[in-house]
Amino acid sequence: MDQTNAVYGTGATTEVNGNLVNDAPLTLYNDVHFKPVHTCESWAIFPRLLPELRLRVWQLFLQRHRMIELDILADDDQDNDSHSGYYSDLNHLGNIISGRSYSVTIKGRGYAASLSPLLRVNGEARHAALEFYRIRLPFPRQNAEQMLYLNPEHDVLYVRPKKHYGCRPPRAVTVLVDFLHDVKAYDPKNQGVLHLALSREYQMDFLECHFHDSPDPLIPAMLHPTAALSFASVLRRLRSVFCVIGFRGHLRGTSELGVYYHFAQTFPLCRRGSPTGAFDWFESDPRLGVHLDLRDVALGKNPCPLILAWAQLEKAFGVERTSTSTDDKDVFNFYICPTMFWQAPWQSRAAAQRPPEGSREELAEHLRYEAKAWDHARDFFSYHLHMGQLIPRHGILIDAEMFEQMERAHSTAVGMWLFRAGAFDKVKDIRRFCFDLSAVRPGLLLFEC
Template sequence: FPRLPAELRLRIWYLSLKRQRMIKVAVWTEWTEDWAKSSDQSKSRYFMARNHLGKLVSGGSYSTQILHPNRPALFSPLLWVTCESRQAALGFYRVHLPTSIQGRSSCGNKTEELVLYFNPEHDIVDIEDWSLSGAGLVDFLHDARAYDRKGRGVTHLALDMYGTCPGHSRLPSPTTIHPVAAVSFAEILQYTLRTVLQPVPCNGPFRIQPTVDGDKSHFAQTMPLHANQRWDRFGTGNIRWLETDPRWGVEHDLGAVSFRRNPLTCLWSWEDMERAFGIAERVPDDKFRFYLCPYIHWPAPQSYYDAVHDKSTVLPPRQNNPFLKSPWREKLAAYLHVEQEHWLRRTRQEEIPRHGSLVDAETFQRMESVPSTALGMWLCSPEAFGNSDNPAGKVFDLSASRPGLL
């Protein structure tokens, strides 16, 4: 390898680096509701300093925690292999954001002063803002932009508004954040942010969905599963973003997708926030995209643990099965087994055939015979949900357009 031309070695380094990642970050500020009510000590350093690029930074007004980090994915090994690989990694991850990162170790919780490296074009930053005012989100996005020599910062953002809206969203308001932060956030919304992903959990602990008329049930085998966040395997790490879900049978499962309430309320909250920051209605050719991302949360805690501790439940054997060597794979196999048992009970209760009421037997069997289970989320445009203005809307036919898969 050392004898290869430098240009070829550099190309190999970049091929290793060009992987999309999901970086899950929790942020919180020293105050909880309103910047104007914060202490004078906090105000004295807020938006008063500049970084090595000469850009104004927030002043360390927030703390961060990388949620369930996969360290090799978060900090590329190329940062420490050779000087040449390090320079390639630093060039690719052009945002070098100094931050205090809290995490767990064998000795308990610890705080590290680290630099968060990311690439705005490849990485999705999933932010949990634990401040009531949304100030943590605004300050983090401002600093990420300030430490980007190209002035972009976070361009792909994942944000959970579903758990708080409607009416209780923690999205920022111009009246509760620093004036400089408000101007900066408006510019980010208008010019640099390109994608917002809004995860929306589907109803039910399993991939069993009611039909649109609500009379019968359907087993949605291709509905993506998204793991409980307490498992590190599904925290910060490498991902694949597919513009179109390639699996066979997806169009059938999109015919009936149920939620606790209308996911469009999240879009409406986002649009209200944009208007508050002076962002007019976006034109059709705008590069900005807002995605609603349906998924099923697994494992269903109570159902899963009840089944695992029920001696009458026969779970798949682990021995001699390489798929089950990893703990998360074993949990997934057990979950899928319990899901199948639950579906068979449902068909008997509703007096419907094993293939359900949305597809025929031949289609159902073919879906079983091909790889159908995916771990991740669908990426659906809001237009797929129609024009329903009913916040209580629960069951949607999303089959008009094929979603992406993350």
């Protein structure tokens, strides 16, 4: 998310038409956590350090988690099954590549988005970066001269399918299988992707299909024999899968009839912009008041079928998980990852007047709109359902003192929660796709924005 000035935050308030509107500078929990440290533009003695120390400095700079958002587009001008190069050509490492006709793009940032600045500092830094990003995947087809630089231990690939309008390209999941094979084929260690995030579209294509008539669940017989074996190997090596799902609405203030009236400050907001940005991974969300907001979590879908479908997918490809391993490299986790998909309301503004997508200004616009919508919802429900008794700004799940403490602690965050698969085994389903998760402390991916 680009750093631009904003005028909205979660601190001071002013009264407008009887409602409290927040007008403090925008400060997120991300800002508190990633607070700037004192830096200097140059360090004269750095070149005189021992080479081992300089290398360690470069490595510390590189060892950050990144979530890289990739759009995968299948080209429909080629029948891959009859193509002579399909799973027959070799790359420079001597490994078979898929030969699939597809394109990979990084939204809005071009192909340099995955490049480390160390590639352009000096020869020593460039060597350290190339050693770290050992996978150098050529962007297919027209952009083959460009490289996607990856470190599978640190990078999460967040994949989304794209389609040609007006045509019927191959099924999205078969193209994903070929892409995952190619990542492994360009890995000198033959590991490939270790951390995979699935968009809603991929979830619908090959996970939710287990519970609908169409399309059919993915099985080895649907794939090229080499692709099926490769996909089974990828599944076995995966350390984590993130199923990214949305909350039921696009605002953190509850506005449904017959529910708790509540503004959930700690519901994480999705990242917009910065499609290759870094993040910190918390095993437990450290923010104040998380357990209170977790008492009423309305999701856009029931996550339980996704968990079962992944287990069925692994079974179909002969993958067996054991819980006895003590090696972290062998531990696999399947995560349900709620995040608030938001978009600032631009219906009345010309495109030229809109702030850049993913900018702080855009987020500030959304938060102002969200605050006003919460005030309007409170007014409506107070008048129609509570005989004129005002629903307070803090709602009815959290008392005023705690709500204000959470505001002062800047609980609003750009990120996503991480619920392990077992988190939904015994939770209370309050109503349709709404859960009391207060007994579970989720992890948190917190984006640097």
